[in-house]
Amino acid sequence: MKDFVSVCNRVVRWSYSPVRTKCRDEPESHSSLRIFYTKFKTPLLIAFLGLIGLLGGLFVAFVRPYDYLFQWKCVFSEGGEIFELWKSPPVDLYLRVYLWNVTNKDEFLSGKDDKLKVVDVGPYVYKEMFMHDKVSFNDNGTVSAVPRHPLVWVPELSEGRREDDLLILPNIALLSIAHVVSDQSYFTRVGLNLLIRQTKTEPLLQMTAKEFMFGYKSTLMTLGNKFMPNWIYFDKLGLIDRMYEFEGDYETIYTGEKDVTKTGLIDTYRGSSKIPQWDNPCGNVRGASDGTKFPGLIKPNDTLLFFRKSMCRAKSLVRVNSSVINGLDTYIYNFQEDADDNGVNNTDNKCFCKNQDKCLPPGLLDVHGCYYGFPIALSYPHFLGGDPILNAKIEGSKPDPAVHKTYFAIEPTSGLPVDLAVRYQINMALGSIKNMANVERFHEMVLPLLWTEIRLYSLPDMLAARFRLYLNVLPLAEQGIMYFFLGVGGVFLAVSLYKFVTSKSNRDAYNTRWIEDDFVLNIERKLSNYRPERKGSMNSKELEVYFSSLVTPLNQEICAHDDSEDV
Numbered sequence: 001m002k003d004f005v006s007v008c009n010r011v012v013r014w015s016y017s018p019v020r021t022k023c024r025d026e027p028e029s030h031s032s033l034r035i036f037y038t039k040f041k042t043p044l045l046i047a048f049l050g051l052i053g054l055l056g057g058l059f060v061a062f063v064r065p066y067d068y069l070f071q072w073k074c075v076f077s078e079g080g081e082i083f084e085l086w087k088s089p090p091v092d093l094y095l096r097v098y099l100w101n102v103t104n105k106d107e108f109l110s111g112k113d114d115k116l117k118v119v120d121v122g123p124y125v126y127k128e129m130f131m132h133d134k135v136s137f138n139d140n141g142t143v144s145a146v147p148r149h150p151l152v153w154v155p156e157l158s159e160g161r162r163e164d165d166l167l168i169l170p171n172i173a174l175l176s177i178a179h180v181v182s183d184q185s186y187f188t189r190v191g192l193n194l195l196i197r198q199t200k201t202e203p204l205l206q207m208t209a210k211e212f213m214f215g216y217k218s219t220l221m222t223l224g225n226k227f228m229p230n231w232i233y234f235d236k237l238g239l240i241d242r243m244y245e246f247e248g249d250y251e252t253i254y255t256g257e258k259d260v261t262k263t264g265l266i267d268t269y270r271g272s273s274k275i276p277q278w279d280n281p282c283g284n285v286r287g288a289s290d291g292t293k294f295p296g297l298i299k300p301n302d303t304l305l306f307f308r309k310s311m312c313r314a315k316s317l318v319r320v321n322s323s324v325i326n327g328l329d330t331y332i333y334n335f336q337e338d339a340d341d342n343g344v345n346n347t348d349n350k351c352f353c354k355n356q357d358k359c360l361p362p363g364l365l366d367v368h369g370c371y372y373g374f375p376i377a378l379s380y381p382h383f384l385g386g387d388p389i390l391n392a393k394i395e396g397s398k399p400d401p402a403v404h405k406t407y408f409a410i411e412p413t414s415g416l417p418v419d420l421a422v423r424y425q426i427n428m429a430l431g432s433i434k435n436m437a438n439v440e441r442f443h444e445m446v447l448p449l450l451w452t453e454i455r456l457y458s459l460p461d462m463l464a465a466r467f468r469l470y471l472n473v474l475p476l477a478e479q480g481i482m483y484f485f486l487g488v489g490g491v492f493l494a495v496s497l498y499k500f501v502t503s504k505s506n507r508d509a510y511n512t513r514w515i516e517d518d519f520v521l522n523i524e525r526k527l528s529n530y531r532p533e534r535k536g537s538m539n540s541k542e543l544e545v546y547f548s549s550l551v552t553p554l555n556q557e558i559c560a561h562d563d564s565e566d567v
């Protein structure tokens with residue numbers, strides 16, 4: 001009996017080896033693939049998942065989906081998020097005004113004091129409701145708009161100052177008209193002098209702060225408006241009122257459709273790439289920002305341009321530092337040091353002085369062309385960084401870079417201004433007016449009128465949180481997803497390789513038993529039931545031959561079992 005069972009086992013093992021009789025003429029290659037798949041289907045699945053992970057990581061690394069999201073967000077489109085922020089910025093932007101109050105009026109006019117003593121008084125604070133009105137999209141990748149800057153008085157930020165404060169301030173109308181007429185014919189000068197004396201017009205007047213900023217009545221101004229309406233088309237004069245006068249202005253702005261780095265920058269102002277007061281390059285405003293949005297994807301050494309109509313030019317900004325503000329990485333910019341040089345030291349600025357024989361001192365920019373022909377000149381507050389000669393006839397200027405220097409904090413990826421303080425001073429650069437009535441003491445004087453600070457302290461919390469999500473969280477999330485896919489893909493491939501190697505080392509795939517043990521035992525029991533009548537007289541060799549003849553019906557049963565497994 002022992003020999004009988006041994007032979008049965010040998011026959012069973014032979015029957016289920018890869019070289020056994022094929023079920024229904026089963027192809028040998030198909031049988032091999034079945035064995036390979038059965039043995040290695042788990043490592044193959046793991047390897048496939050690993051490959052998917054690696055491909056996903058490489059896709060994120062090379063395609064950079066965040067860049068597409070960034071461009072989609074930044075390009076101006078009707079109803080777009082960044083466009084709506086540009087159209088009506090939801091920020092608290094303030095105009096802080098300091099007026100130069102004269103403290104020795106009588107002493108100076110009488111000749112007792114050689115210098116006019118002044119002190120800056122303020123701040124008088126207004127909220128600037130900056131917006132772009134009448135917006136329309138053009139076919140060339142620009143959008144047209146009318147800039148508006150309405151001002152709202154903010155008493156709680158004015159540190160006790162009131163619009164009805166009484167101050168001693170320069171009579172801009174008298175001094176301007178005297179300066180302009182001083183170059184006219186003798187009879188014109190005589191006529192104006194007679195008018196000045198008859199109306200008893202004085203060069204220094206007591207008026208309220210609001211009158212000086214937004215307009216005060218003047219006999220000379222009224223007459224000028226009546227007899228010279230093409231020149232003086234207003235009947236009262238106020239500096240802030242003139243600075244924020246945008247009647248007839250319009251601009252075209254790049255949408256970023258063709259170049260996302262230009263989104264929000266000026267293409268033309270009043271239909272031209274330059275303002276008419278200057279020749280190029282001094283008059284160029286193309287590529288400048290009005291302060292709402294600066295270029296995107298700024299590099300550390302890039303020079304930016306900032307344009308305000310009241311500045312009568314676009315000024316260059318240079319990076320001086322970096323900082324983190326509102327949780328956003330920013331570049332810190334100042335105006336270029338020699339920006340107000342008239343060509344004495346910076347030859348590129350020669351176009352700011354049309355008559356090189358009569359250029360103003362360095363630090364003073366002649367902008368009379370932007371202020372109705374009046375002798376207006378711009379400088380930094382308290383003549384910061386200007387030629388010492390600017391203080392020759394006044395006393396009270398105390399320049400302090402910490403208080404009077406302009407700076408911009410700009411997030412470089414989006415071009416978003418996060419914090420800024422734009423500071424400049426309006427002066428009168430008076431010429432030879434010693435032959436004009438009542439103004440002789442102001443001959444060849446640079447007279448400070450006021451200085452302003454356009455101030456953005458910080459972004460609103462919700463806006464800052466939104467940009468932290470866009471600029472800080474999403475790029476990190478993209479990197480995290482990339483590394484996750486690459487890491488998981490690598491691990492899965494390593495695991496699949498390990499399983500493949502360890503499985504193959506146990507036994508060659510083609511010599512592996514792939515029939516379940518319970519089924520094999522069942523076949524062995526069936527074979528053991530065969531009892532040939534001559535079993536006692538048959539040796540082991542004969543028994544093996546005998547039972548080999550039984551293989552064909554058993555194979556049929558095995559194939560039936562295989563078919564049931566396939567189903």
